[in-house]
Amino acid sequence: MGKNQRKVLKAYKFRIYPTKAQQKFLIQTFGCVRFTYNTLLKQRQFNTIEASKKLTPAALKKEFPFLKLTDSLALANAQRNLARAFQNYYQGRSGHPKMKIKKSTWQSYTTNNQQQTIWLKDNLLKVPKLKQPIAVVCHRKVVGKIKSATITAKNLQQFYVSLLCEEEVCHLPKTKTEIELRFAPNQLVVGNQLKFCRQLCVNDLETKLKKAKRKLEIKAKSAQQRKVRLAEAKNYQKQKLKVQKLYHHKQQQKKAWIDELTMHLIKNYDFLYVEVPKNGIEGSFTLADWQSFLVKLQYKANWYGKKVIFLTAAKTVRKIS
Incomplete structure (x- = not known):
């Protein structure tokens, strides 16, 4: 990498058009992620931090088998998001973490790209756990390596994807102005x-x-x-x-x-x-x-x-x- 080059994380947001079956899977994933987040939050509220750390998404799957049907990375990210929320709370940057509710306008989950489990090609997006890619409207070219994908839905009717990519950028020419x-x-x-x-x-x-x-x-x-x-x-x-x-x-x-x-x-x-x-x-x-x-x-x-x-x-x- 040159002196005037650096790697940055850049996000690209696109509208996606999942089929009815794909919508059903995405909505189920929103629910499982919300359930995992809320369960871990309750455990944290009523138990010591040491005891709460023992409860993980993998442990929850044994008690709640329906969680096995969804993306395990999405559940892991729910746990990570909760840990970050508590860190922000303890450092005075935000209020105490609250329960996620089903009636929220926006629902979302984040999954990571591992060995090309997420790819974008010819206006088609592949995400983990879905056999068929989702139709996507790419209004600009995605540059760099996809690190993660966040699927969001507004009122469970309009669906979007935000792709976090790692790419190299170069310094622009100096204008001396x-x-x-x-x-x-x-x-x-x-x-x-x-x-x-x-x-x-x-x-x-x-x-x-x-x-x-x-x-x-x-x-x-x-x-x-x-x-x-x-x-x-x-x-x-x-x-x-x-x-x-x-x-x-x-x-x-x-x-x-x-x-x-x-x-x-x-x-x-x-x-x-x-x-x-x-x-x-x-x-x-x-x-x-x-x-x-x-x-x-x-x-x-x-x-x-x-x-x-x-x-x-x-x-x-x-x-x-």
Whole structure:
């Protein structure tokens, strides 16, 4: 590996379209992973740490034979995720681990690639325990070696896969230029001599979202007047689904635009000075969007040999990558 090359872990997310039989297997795997996680969590709560460590997914299979039908690596990762959750809790980075519930919007499990048990070819994805590959929409080429795959499902209807790959990246050519960036509520980022042609048009989507939310409120009032529970009101549930789709589309649109913007900045500037926001004024873009922008900007700068520098309110400089 050259001096300007390094190995990084990069994730690729794609929409997958499993058959009915494959969907059944994936949903069963979600349940088994959730059951394993919750059982180990209960054991940890009511027993000592030493006693809890003796209970493993392999031991659970003896008592609960249905676990043998699922991917053993998925169960092992459930145990690893629980251990990481407790580590974060003890170090003050998160709250106490909670039980996973069946009614959650998102369900997922992670499996590892061992001797080509996971592969992607010709828009087909092979994962352990499934004999037939799953249809996948690859909107970009996957580079590098697949390390793991995380299968997720939204409301058990829309299925996705996130492939974690190890690949080599090279430093980008130096441009000997710099730019100062700051948060803008309606543009996300403004800066001196910032030239990024594609602006994100969120006004049309915001208008559709407001109309959809108003219709949802009207249908909710209508259901209340008819004394029908919202869970049983079909028109309300249909409109609720439309609102959720618009929210999801808005999030994906922002995410894709931030990816393009950060890559543009990394390619064209060697030093990126970022001004810390003094207040929390928000518009089309929130401070959460700004934080997402910073995270992407920093790890891409680290990959491609560029520098991100924070400017404090007093204009003092602190190097962060």
